Amino acid sequence: DTAVSQTPKYLVTQMGNDKSIKCEQNLGHDTMYWYKQDSKKFLKIMFSYNNKELIINETVPNRFSPKSPDKAHLNLHINSLELGDSAVYFCASSQESTNYGYTFGSGTRLTVV
Amino acid sequence: AQSVTQLGSHVSVSEGALVLLRCNYSSSVPPYLFWYVQYPNQGLQLLLKYTSAATLVKGINGFEAEFKKSETSFHLTKPSAHMSDAAEYFCAVRNTNAGKSTFGDGTTLTVKP
Numbered sequence: 742d743t744a745v746s747q748t749p750k751y752l753v754t755q756m757g758n759d760k761s762i763k764c765e766q767n768l769g770h771d772t773m774y775w776y777k778q779d780s781k782k783f784l785k786i787m788f789s790y791n792n793k794e795l796i797i798n799e800t801v802p803n804r805f806s807p808k809s810p811d812k813a814h815l816n817l818h819i820n821s822l823e824l825g826d827s828a829v830y831f832c833a834s835s836q837e838s839t840n841y842g843y844t845f846g847s848g849t850r851l852t853v854v
Numbered sequence: 855a856q857s858v859t860q861l862g863s864h865v866s867v868s869e870g871a872l873v874l875l876r877c878n879y880s881s882s883v884p885p886y887l888f889w890y891v892q893y894p895n896q897g898l899q900l901l902l903k904y905t906s907a908a909t910l911v912k913g914i915n916g917f918e919a920e921f922k923k924s925e926t927s928f929h930l931t932k933p934s935a936h937m938s939d940a941a942e943y944f945c946a947v948r949n950t951n952a953g954k955s956t957f958g959d960g961t962t963l964t965v966k967p
Contacts, residue, residue: 745897782960791953841905
């Protein structure tokens with residue numbers, strides 16, 4: 742019954758590897774987001790999709806590429822991982838124009854070694 | 855443009871005491887405002903939101919917040935702290951045309967027995 746689910750919950754990988762994080766929401770929301778939370782707990786938006794269309798693409802390295810196969814899914818692929826990519830990545834969803842509050846996933850803790 | 859400032863990165867209260875977490879916002883248009891709570895190793899959970907209806911907003915777990923336009927504030931309060939309230943709290947602002955919420959840096963609430 743999880744509203745926004747992310748997999749995996751933990752990801753430990755070596756520098757230079759490519760990895761993906763998956764996100765799915767079963768709330769029927771039309772908008773999904775990726776946020777990055779650093780070690781100081783600062784939250785910064787990375788991407789946002791509305792009905793599969795990219796609407797926000799913040800200043801993020803090109804190594805990060807989101808993909809939304811349908812409005813219930815938003816995946817994040819990261820190429821050539823670097824030490825500085827270590828963080829917790831949160832997926833969130835919302836229903837635009839009626840309820841701007843986010844429902845967050847439980848996060849993916851990425852550790853690059 | 856939109857931004858939010860949370861005054862006090864750490865707040866410590868005794869169990870049973872008043873909780874007051876401060877948030878000031880900046881927005882070029884009437885904003886939507888939110889408070890989220892994050893427990894250790896979990897995602898963020900929406901506590902309450904202001905969307906231009908009543909200025910005093912009640913949320914879950916006994917929290918409430920008051921929107922004060924003249925002070926550009928949206929402070930979070932709870933009359934009596936419980937040990938279970940210990941967590942990280944985030945204030946967020948959203949302009950209707952922004953496509954995203956911008957989060958404050960967070961306030962860590964500690965509750966002492």
